Amino acid sequence: MDVSFLERSPFRDKHNRLSKTDLSAEEIALAEKHGILQIIVARPFKRAGATYYEMLDTAGERAWLLAQVTQIPRVLIQTVPMTDTDAREYVRHSAGRDSPAAASNPIASARALPSPRRTKAKTFVPRSQQAINSHRRALLRMHPRVVLMIENREISEGHARAIKARGISKEAQLTLATRAVREKLTVRDVEKLVKEILGRQTSPSMAGRNPDQQRLEEKISNKLGYTAQFRKGWLQLYIGEDADAVNEFLQRIGGILED
Numbered sequence: 552m553d554v555s556f557l558e559r560s561p562f563r564d565k566h567n568r569l570s571k572t573d574l575s576a577e578e579i580a581l582a583e584k585h586g587i588l589q590i591i592v593a594r595p596f597k598r599a600g601a602t603y604y605e606m607l608d609t610a611g612e613r614a615w616l617l618a619q620v621t622q623i624p625r626v627l628i629q630t631v632p633m634t635d636t637d638a639r640e641y642v643r644h645s646a647g648r649d650s651p652a653a654a655s656n657p658i659a660s661a662r663a664l665p666s667p668r669r670t671k672a673k674t675f676v677p678r679s680q681q682a683i684n685s686h687r688r689a690l691l692r693m694h695p696r697v698v699l700m701i702e703n704r705e706i707s708e709g710h711a712r713a714i715k716a717r718g719i720s721k722e723a724q725l726t727l728a729t730r731a732v733r734e735k736l737t738v739r740d741v742e743k744l745v746k747e748i749l750g751r752q753t754s755p756s757m758a759g760r761n762p763d764q765q766r767l768e769e770k771i772s773n774k775l776g777y778t779a780q781f782r783k784g785w786l787q788l789y790i791g792e793d794a795d796a797v798n799e800f801l802q803r804i805g806g807i808l809e810d
Contacts, residue, residue: 552604552628554618557593560605562635562642569612571620577709577738582617584739588802589614591628594638604628607641610683657711658702661687685798686712694721697728706731709738716745717777717790717800723748746773775804 559568591611593604606612611628618626633641690701690708693715701711706728714727731741749772764781771779771786777800778789790800 553625554615554623556601556603557591557606557615557626557628558603559612560607560638560642562639563612569609569616571616574613574616574620577707578613578617579620581709581738582621582623587614587618587621587623587626589627591615591626592631593628594631594633604630605638607631607633607638656702656704657687657690657708658698661691685802689715689799694725694728697721697724700728700732707738710736710741713738713741713745716749718749718772719745749773749778 589610591604591614592607593611594607595602595604597603606615614626618624690711691698693701693711697706697711697714700706701708706714710728710731714724714731719727727741727744730736730744734740736744750769768779768781771788775788780787788800790797
């Protein structure tokens with residue numbers, strides 16, 4: 552959707568609205584490199600015969616502002632038809648979830664999330680928010696000392712996202728996090744180190760295999776952050792077995808395919 556058709560929700564408190572000055576240089580740099588990966592949750596409405604979309608949460612508003620700053624004309628949206636009452640309630644809940652305190656401490660935010668299997672009640676959770684929740688729960692499964700470093704803000708959530716790439720062991724996570732703090736590495740620096748580690752990883756059956764296939768496997772693994780291997784004409788990616796890992800993979804691959 553063209554960003555010109557997106558608008559802020561009138562139900563959001565004006566004092567909590569973001570501006571372009573709230574965007575960090577790191578966020579802008581990542582958006583310029585990877586594009587806008589956030590899916591914006593919005594409800595459609597009509598005006599003068601045209602369809603516009605009302606953004607319903609802070610994450611969507613931030614992605615919308617990033618698109619403007621980086622001059623990216625189109626973004627991914629998830630349309631959710633809602634009544635005014637439902638939209639007002641959704642915005643109220645998202646305001647608490649996206650409060651500055653929660654945003655500044657992703658570990659506290661992750662710990663506050665309910666277990667995905669806690670209740671059988673059907674609750675509407677947009678796909679974009681499911682992906683965010685999956686990412687934050689995944690932070691809690693990192694090396695315990697790395698979790699503490701994130702909570703104490705020794706490393707940023709951007710660093711953590713790079714370090715927890717599929718195929719990076721917990722011991723390697725700690726090594727990367729410690730090095731990031733000691734050498735004051737940027738997120739891009741850590742991403743390069745992660746790619747180097749993934750590139751050095753080889754399967755036990757490498758001997759005698761096609762070197763072109765091996766190079767392609769390494770390239771795909773470095774690009775996606777998941778271990779890739781050719782087997783009898785099939786390309787296999789190891790993404791993990793739990794629901795959070797699958798949701799995280801769908802979010803990442805969706806952004807790459809959109810590019």
